[in-house]
Amino acid sequence: xxxxxxxxxxxxxxxxxxxxxxxxxxxxxxxxxxxxxxxxxxxxxxxxxxxxxxxxxxxxxxxxxxxxxxxxxxxxxxxxxxxxxxxxxxxxxxxxxxxxxxxxxxxxxxxxxxxxxxxxxxxxxxxxxxxxxxxxxxxxxxxxxxxxxxxxxxxxxxxxxxxxxxxxxxxxxxxxxxxxxxxxxxxxxxxxxxxxxxxxxxxxxxxxxxxxxxxxxxxxxxxxxxxxxxxxxxxxxxxxxxxxxxxxxxxxxxxxxxxxxxxxxxxxxxxxxxxxxxxxxxxxxxxxxxxxxxxxxxxxxxxxxxxxxxxxxxx
Amino acid sequence: xxxxxxxxxxxxxxxxxxxxxxxxxxxxxxxxxxxxxxxxxxxxxxxxxxxxxxxxxxxxxxxxxxxxxxxxxxxxxxxxxxxxxxxxxxxxxxxxxxxxxxxxxxxxxxxxxxxxxxxxxxxxxxxxxxxxxxxxxxxxxxxxxxxxxxxxxxxxxxxxxxxxxxxxxxxxxxxxxxxxxxxxxxxxxxxxxxxxxxxxxxxxxxxxxxxxxxxxxxxxxxxxxxxxxxxxxxxxxxxxxxxxxxxxxxxxxxxxxxxxxxxxxxxxxxxxxxxxxxxxxxxxxxxxxxxxxxxxxxxxxxxxx
Numbered sequence: 001x002x003x004x005x006x007x008x009x010x011x012x013x014x015x016x017x018x019x020x021x022x023x024x025x026x027x028x029x030x031x032x033x034x035x036x037x038x039x040x041x042x043x044x045x046x047x048x049x050x051x052x053x054x055x056x057x058x059x060x061x062x063x064x065x066x067x068x069x070x071x072x073x074x075x076x077x078x079x080x081x082x083x084x085x086x087x088x089x090x091x092x093x094x095x096x097x098x099x100x101x102x103x104x105x106x107x108x109x110x111x112x113x114x115x116x117x118x119x120x121x122x123x124x125x126x127x128x129x130x131x132x133x134x135x136x137x138x139x140x141x142x143x144x145x146x147x148x149x150x151x152x153x154x155x156x157x158x159x160x161x162x163x164x165x166x167x168x169x170x171x172x173x174x175x176x177x178x179x180x181x182x183x184x185x186x187x188x189x190x191x192x193x194x195x196x197x198x199x200x201x202x203x204x205x206x207x208x209x210x211x212x213x214x215x216x217x218x219x220x221x222x223x224x225x226x227x228x229x230x231x232x233x234x235x236x237x238x239x240x241x242x243x244x245x246x247x248x249x250x251x252x253x254x255x256x257x258x259x260x261x262x263x264x265x266x267x268x269x270x271x272x273x274x275x276x277x278x279x280x281x282x283x284x285x286x287x288x289x290x291x292x293x294x295x296x297x298x299x300x301x302x303x304x305x306x307x308x309x310x311x312x313x314x315x
Numbered sequence: 316x317x318x319x320x321x322x323x324x325x326x327x328x329x330x331x332x333x334x335x336x337x338x339x340x341x342x343x344x345x346x347x348x349x350x351x352x353x354x355x356x357x358x359x360x361x362x363x364x365x366x367x368x369x370x371x372x373x374x375x376x377x378x379x380x381x382x383x384x385x386x387x388x389x390x391x392x393x394x395x396x397x398x399x400x401x402x403x404x405x406x407x408x409x410x411x412x413x414x415x416x417x418x419x420x421x422x423x424x425x426x427x428x429x430x431x432x433x434x435x436x437x438x439x440x441x442x443x444x445x446x447x448x449x450x451x452x453x454x455x456x457x458x459x460x461x462x463x464x465x466x467x468x469x470x471x472x473x474x475x476x477x478x479x480x481x482x483x484x485x486x487x488x489x490x491x492x493x494x495x496x497x498x499x500x501x502x503x504x505x506x507x508x509x510x511x512x513x514x515x516x517x518x519x520x521x522x523x524x525x526x527x528x529x530x531x532x533x534x535x536x537x538x539x540x541x542x543x544x545x546x547x548x549x550x551x552x553x554x555x556x557x558x559x560x561x562x563x564x565x566x567x568x569x570x571x572x573x574x575x576x577x578x579x580x581x582x583x584x585x586x587x588x589x590x591x592x593x594x595x596x597x598x599x600x601x602x603x604x605x606x607x608x609x610x611x612x613x614x615x616x617x618x619x620x
Contacts, residue, residue: 055407061406061407063410108604108607108608111607111608111611112607112608112611113611114406115344115350115406115546115550116546116607116611116612116613118350118406118410119542119543119546119603119607120546120603120604120607122539122542123543123600123603123604123607124600124604126539126597126600127597127600127601127604130592130593130596130597130600131593131597133592133593133596134589134590134592134593134596135589136588136589137589244535244539245417245535248352248410248414251407251410251411251414252411252414252415255407255408255411256411259407284425285422285423285425285426286418286422287418287419287420287421287422287423288419288422288423288426290415290418290419291415291416291417291418291419291420291422292415292419293415294411294412294414294415294418295397295412295415295416295419297411298401298404298408298409298411298412298415299397299400299401299412302408
């Protein structure tokens with residue numbers, strides 16, 4: 001994000017322009033499917049971007065990030081089921097609960113490092129998964145249908161395809177802007193400093209874990225927002241959203257796109273979900289191709305797609 | 316009382332099964348420093364191979380042995396073709412690559428065996444209940460799992476602690492570079508260890524197969540449990556994995572069996588029936604979180620690298 005004209009920045013700019021113009025294309029061609037597909041992609045891009053904040057910049061490999069998707073979604077779904085349909089209540093609650101959950105598990109998980117951190121975040125996400133499965137009042141294993149999307153007092157109509165898409169896109173761009181500001185702030189530099197050398201940061205007087213924890217909470221909150229959007233998008237929320245393979249999907253998006261680059265996770269989400277969708281159109285067995293593709297990317301394209309683009313830098 | 320004994324045995328049996336899975340995982344993790352999410356897929360393949368071979372040969376034992384060999388070969392092939400290029404890479408790269416392998420194996424199984432699950436019927440001599448103490452009957456097959464798993468655990472202990480190969484494995488776990496520098500063919504050793512881990516996973520899968528259905532995705536749930544075990548036990552420690560596996564197996568089984576009744580005494584009926592399944596499924600994760608918070612390196616950490 002230095003404003004230099006290079007391949008990665010050009011791709012990022014093109015991608016943003018394409019995302020903004022997509023409803024126009026959909027309206028002209030009458031292709032509604034692509035709009036619904038990209039609404040989903042944009043939401044997952046936001047979730048992946050939030051994971052990138054702690055993984056790429058903070059060096060915290062959370063393997064339980066999908067928990068926030070579920071928590072944000074259940075906050076919306078449960079409030080809706082209890083007759084509170086206003087988005088002005090639902091969404092702040094979704095964010096607050098996600099933040100609280102992140103604070104709680106972050107405070108405990110950050111005592112560990114490396115693989116142990118990966119596993120403990122996974123454990124907490126699995127707990128959230130089982131709690132959701134046991135909520136028999138709210139559908140239990142089968143999930144909870146959200147009969148009415150969040151109501152924003154006429155300001156914006158979430159049931160309108162285009163308006164909802166732009167809302168999601170605005171959340172994505174807002175989230176990316178926030179992450180960009182964080183990463184370049186003093187706070188963000190400390191977090192990145194802790195990633196590269198914790199002892200040194202401690203030695204010059206920073207409470208490494210405190211910075212880490214705040215970063216962890218911010219990331220969880222952003223992902224909770226993605227969860228609220230996702231519940232509105234699918235009109236449904238189920239424990240499956242929090243299952244560990246979902247967290248794996250998010251991780252894959254981040255690594256595929258390029259960890260520690262602002263637009264990497266967005267590209268990762270687009271490529272991963274598009275690939276999944278395209279493959280599923282001409283074969284039932286998309287994993288037979290997608291799996292080896294992931295393997296090949298790891299083997300031959302370090303740094304993900306953004307890393308590849310960065311190597312074709314023009315100057 | 317009889318119920319407690321029965322559930323304890325169930326817990327032991329489940330724990331031993333988990334140990335077979337966790338032993339391979341912890342060996343691969345401890346020695347190659349390799350996070351293998353596809354370990355659950357090898358467990359699944361073991362079950363599918365067994366269901367197929369038992370149907371072919373008509374003999375349970377013969378089919379199981381063939382399945383064991385097939386999983387061993389599959390593991391070695393997998394290591395040779397793909398995974399050996401990932402040693403020494405970032406853990407995240409390994410997670411991504413092996414996550415891709417899970418997708419691959421799940422759809423490969425769907426393509427070959429179809430989406431519906433398979434059943435692996437037991438031979439008649441394994442379905443009879445056995446009287447273990449007066450008045451308590453226990454299924455012969457589950458008893459056999461306990462015996463086989465204990466025998467394998469003992470064998471593993473002997474191999475690792477008393478043979479030359481085992482010495483190399485232990486040396487590899489404490490310092491990889493050093494044993495390479497001492498002229499040991501470390502690539503071959505890694506392939507062997509991976510194959511051994513795959514065979515153990517396959518054994519766990521094929522032994523579990525008659526109890527549960529053989530289905531796609533069966534490896535994913537249990538993989539996470541195996542990871543929990545090696546984290547609780549301390550990564551790279553087989554002894555830790557053994558203790559943790561039995562601990563987890565018993566706690567999980569006992570929790571599922573008795574927690575609902577216990578809760579009903581404390582809470583109202585409705586609240587208890589909601590809380591009990593969640594709490595009993597969460598118990599293990601809760602346990603792991605507590606252990607990691609108190610002892611971040613696990614209960615029995617392996618020697619420092």
